[in-house]
Amino acid sequence: MEKFTVYKGTTVPLMNDNIDTDQIIPKQFLKATDKTGFGKNMFFEWRYLNDGEAENPDFILNHPEYRQATILISGDNFGSGSSREHAAWAIKDYGFRAVIAGSFSDIHYNNELKNGILPIVQPLETREILAALSPDEAIEIDLPNQVIKTSKGDFTFDIDAEWKRKLVNGLDDIGITLQYEELITAYEKQRPAYWQ
Amino acid sequence: MGQTIFDKLWDRHVITGEVGEPQLLYVDFHMIHEVTSPQAFQGLREAGRKVRRPDLTFGTTDHNVPTVDIFNISDLISKNQIDTLARNVEEFGIDAATHGSERQGIVHMVGPETGNSQPGKVIVCGDSHTATNGAFGAIAFGIGTSEVEHVFATQTLWQVKPKQMKVNFVGKPANGVYSKDFILALIAKHGVDAGVGYAVEFTGEAIAALEMEERMTICNMAIEFGSKMGLMNPDQKTYDYVAGREFAPKDMVAAIADWQTLPSDADAVYDKVITIDVSKLAPMVTWGTNPEMGIEFTETFPEIKDFNDERAYQYMDLTPGGKPSDIDLGYVFIGSCTNARLSDLQLAAEIVKGHKISDKLTAIVVPGSRPVKKAAEALGLDKIFIDAGFEWREPGCSMCLGMNPDHVPEGVHCASTSNRNFEGRQGHGARTHLCSPVMAALAAINGKFVDAREVLA
Numbered sequence: 253m254e255k256f257t258v259y260k261g262t263t264v265p266l267m268n269d270n271i272d273t274d275q276i277i278p279k280q281f282l283k284a285t286d287k288t289g290f291g292k293n294m295f296f297e298w299r300y301l302n303d304g305e306a307e308n309p310d311f312i313l314n315h316p317e318y319r320q321a322t323i324l325i326s327g328d329n330f331g332s333g334s335s336r337e338h339a340a341w342a343i344k345d346y347g348f349r350a351v352i353a354g355s356f357s358d359i360h361y362n363n364e365l366k367n368g369i370l371p372i373v374q375p376l377e378t379r380e381i382l383a384a385l386s387p388d389e390a391i392e393i394d395l396p397n398q399v400i401k402t403s404k405g406d407f408t409f410d411i412d413a414e415w416k417r418k419l420v421n422g423l424d425d426i427g428i429t430l431q432y433e434e435l436i437t438a439y440e441k442q443r444p445a446y447w448q
Numbered sequence: 449m450g451q452t453i454f455d456k457l458w459d460r461h462v463i464t465g466e467v468g469e470p471q472l473l474y475v476d477f478h479m480i481h482e483v484t485s486p487q488a489f490q491g492l493r494e495a496g497r498k499v500r501r502p503d504l505t506f507g508t509t510d511h512n513v514p515t516v517d518i519f520n521i522s523d524l525i526s527k528n529q530i531d532t533l534a535r536n537v538e539e540f541g542i543d544a545a546t547h548g549s550e551r552q553g554i555v556h557m558v559g560p561e562t563g564n565s566q567p568g569k570v571i572v573c574g575d576s577h578t579a580t581n582g583a584f585g586a587i588a589f590g591i592g593t594s595e596v597e598h599v600f601a602t603q604t605l606w607q608v609k610p611k612q613m614k615v616n617f618v619g620k621p622a623n624g625v626y627s628k629d630f631i632l633a634l635i636a637k638h639g640v641d642a643g644v645g646y647a648v649e650f651t652g653e654a655i656a657a658l659e660m661e662e663r664m665t666i667c668n669m670a671i672e673f674g675s676k677m678g679l680m681n682p683d684q685k686t687y688d689y690v691a692g693r694e695f696a697p698k699d700m701v702a703a704i705a706d707w708q709t710l711p712s713d714a715d716a717v718y719d720k721v722i723t724i725d726v727s728k729l730a731p732m733v734t735w736g737t738n739p740e741m742g743i744e745f746t747e748t749f750p751e752i753k754d755f756n757d758e759r760a761y762q763y764m765d766l767t768p769g770g771k772p773s774d775i776d777l778g779y780v781f782i783g784s785c786t787n788a789r790l791s792d793l794q795l796a797a798e799i800v801k802g803h804k805i806s807d808k809l810t811a812i813v814v815p816g817s818r819p820v821k822k823a824a825e826a827l828g829l830d831k832i833f834i835d836a837g838f839e840w841r842e843p844g845c846s847m848c849l850g851m852n853p854d855h856v857p858e859g860v861h862c863a864s865t866s867n868r869n870f871e872g873r874q875g876h877g878a879r880t881h882l883c884s885p886v887m888a889a890l891a892a893i894n895g896k897f898v899d900a901r902e903v904l905a
Contacts, residue, residue, distance in 0.1 A: 269754075270738050272738070275872075279849050279851045282511075283483075283523075283528075285486035285532050286487060329674065333671070333672075333868060333870060334575075335578075336483070337574075337592035357641075358675075359591065359592060363592035366592060412470065425594070425606070426497070426598050426602060429601075430601070432602075432604075435464055435472075436474070436602065439474050440603075443474075444568070444703070445699070446699045446700075447697065
């Protein structure tokens with residue numbers, strides 16, 4: 253996976269709760285057989301008018317001052333619904349490197365991590381402070397020290413130690429697991445006889 | 449201290465690691481479909497890796513499948529995805545319910561129908577409705593494509609053990625109230641994120657009284673409650689369902705003896721317990737744009753409490769204080785991995801028999817799998833639906849998400865037996881109302897929602 257250590261970027265707030273992966277990347281874009289090019293269709297129904305003919309000027313990602321944002325601030329239960337990793341590919345391809353939400357759907361949380369996007373859980377009061385920051389302000393996300401640094405204060409966050417190690421070092425998950433080959437083989441030998 | 453079924457299943461599958469950190473779990477059964485697998489196969493190719501256990505992997509095509517003529521795929525990108533799955537299972541030596549074959553169906557139908565879904569297994573699939581298989585007494589959950597590739601290469605996954613919740617369904621439901629209403633009521637009361645971070649055990653006398661197909665409807669929608677893993681304790685109904693199927697254990701006696709040790713101990717401890725008295729439930733209908741925005745038929749649409757509600761009302765073109773019977777329906781969809789099993793179609797057909805659908809709406813029935821379609825046709829259900837004015841289609845995911853040509857037109861309200869009422873889910877601007885198959889069938893012949901309890905009293 254792509255490394256994530258210390259990252260600086262500007263933010264954009266999209267504070268709806270329960271943003272589902274159907275909104276992040278609608279079904280008509282799931283037919284590709286590669287992982288690239290999903291960013292232009294991220295939040296398609298909200299971001300465009302008339303089936304993609306024109307940008308929706310009211311949608312916050314289309315506001316000129318937020319076009320450079322690379323950190324998304326959102327509501328509770330972000331990435332709910334479908335397991336489609338296309339949602340994480342779209343977020344990544346658009347240029348976001350971190351999503352700061354009230355909570356994440358369990359499946360989508362893993363999908364972000366697997367793609368080197370950092371999902372951060374923060375309470376509403378912190379997210380409201382972040383959402384009110386100037387669109388020009390680059391905040392710093394320091395993963396090794398688990399802290400978000402802003403002009404309005406620093407905010408710590410939790411992350412599983414093993415996931416952090418993989419992100420900070422950009423480790424290949426499958427490569428790591430294959431080192432456990434002997435244990436996996438031993439496990440297979442003791443599976444119930446009625447399944448052998 | 450006793451153990452839950454989840455504790456027992458988890459402990460059986462840990463290869464290495466401690467509780468509280470990611471643990472390496474063995475995967476007994478891996479289902480794949482055409483949408484979430486191509487990038488994983490490509491990843492294997494690029495790294496020169498193989499599928500470790502093709503014998504524990506099984507494929508099907510479902511999301512893109514047209515339901516009028518399955519071999520006439522006008523969307524070439526859809527066709528490419530279906531053809532890619534066929535090439536991939538061939539190249540990597542994986543058995544599959546191939547396009548047009550007798551076993552084909554929605555992936556969460558195919559696992560149970562082939563007998564691959566069994567108590568005691570860890571079952572995964574790149575699809576969030578995989579928890580359907582939890583109804584067998586299995587840890588079953590949806591995964592992303594990176595995880596699909598990881599399972600291909602290693603037959604394992606790193607997972608942190610979730611917290612555990614018990615949802616205890618007690619009482620006996622009124623006629624006209626079904627397992628779909630149990631799960632919709634749970635979600636409406638506690639929210640679409642109540643299960644985030646939990647594995648949820650659905651249990652109690654009301655679950656024990658359900659047949660396997662009804663149980664699958666509840667576990668299917670665990671993800672709509674926020675939990676990627678929903679499961680139930682296996683019992684004689686479970687064993688009877690598995691026995692005799694293509695991939696059932698040859699030694700069923702040994703298997704059942706083992707499976708009987710799985711159910712949760714009486715003194716097992718949970719992080720959270722919720723009790724729902726199903727005797728107090730009414731048929732459910734959703735009014736908004738996520739599954740918690742649902743009410744009992746006799747209730748009115750709720751007040752606007754935040755901007756999320758405001759947006760939902762705007763999208764649905766409804767107003768607080770309105771009633772389900774006021775919804776101007778233009779479409780009825782009976783299908784999906786939630787409610788397109790034989791018993792669902794039988795219940796709907798009983799309602800429809802001898803009636804005509806309202807002339808102001810379009811209604812389609814999409815069986816969940818080809819075995820269901822054939823069984824339904826053997827019972828003459830296809831004729832009942834067609835005589836009433838329904839379209840009788842080929843099996844697939846269809847209008848649940850509309851990756852194939854089946855869409856609800858923009859602005860039209862649809863009574864749907866599926867699982868998600870998200871904005872645009874059934875088509876651009878489509879307005880979805882989730883309900884049981886009986887409520888959908890009644891809506892079709894009445895042109896509006898009516899109370900199933902009054903009809904079936």
